[in-house]
Amino acid sequence: xxxxxxxxxxxxxxxxxxxxxxxxxxxxxxxxxxxxxxxxxxxxxxxxxxxxxxxxxxxxxxxxxxxxxxxxxxxxxxxxxxxxxxxxxxxxxxxxxxxxxxxxx
Numbered sequence: 001x002x003x004x005x006x007x008x009x010x011x012x013x014x015x016x017x018x019x020x021x022x023x024x025x026x027x028x029x030x031x032x033x034x035x036x037x038x039x040x041x042x043x044x045x046x047x048x049x050x051x052x053x054x055x056x057x058x059x060x061x062x063x064x065x066x067x068x069x070x071x072x073x074x075x076x077x078x079x080x081x082x083x084x085x086x087x088x089x090x091x092x093x094x095x096x097x098x099x100x101x102x103x104x105x
Contacts (some may be wrong), residue, residue, distance in 0.1 A: 008098035034102030
């Protein structure tokens with residue numbers, strides 16, 4: 001199944017439905033500056049080295065800084081047969097620009 005690219009608004013609706021794994025593939029320094037509520041942090045390099053360890057469920061939304069690395073991660077998941085794979089267009093920057101919140105851990 002192909003990767004589906006979502007706008008921040010579409011991603012917000014998908015997350016509200018639940019049953020989707022939200023995976024942030026940015027680097028640790030980016031993550032600590034703020035991330036989407038409910039996100040799980042798996043830097044792209046780790047995901048690429050050990051995808052089976054880090055991919056947990058069939059519906060997954062990948063996010064990054066601007067939407068480029070998340071497409072790479074999403075393609076890895078799609079190539080491994082995951083059923084519903086999404087990437088956030090514009091990444092966390094687009095999410096913030098659309099008025100959605102970030103959290104810090």
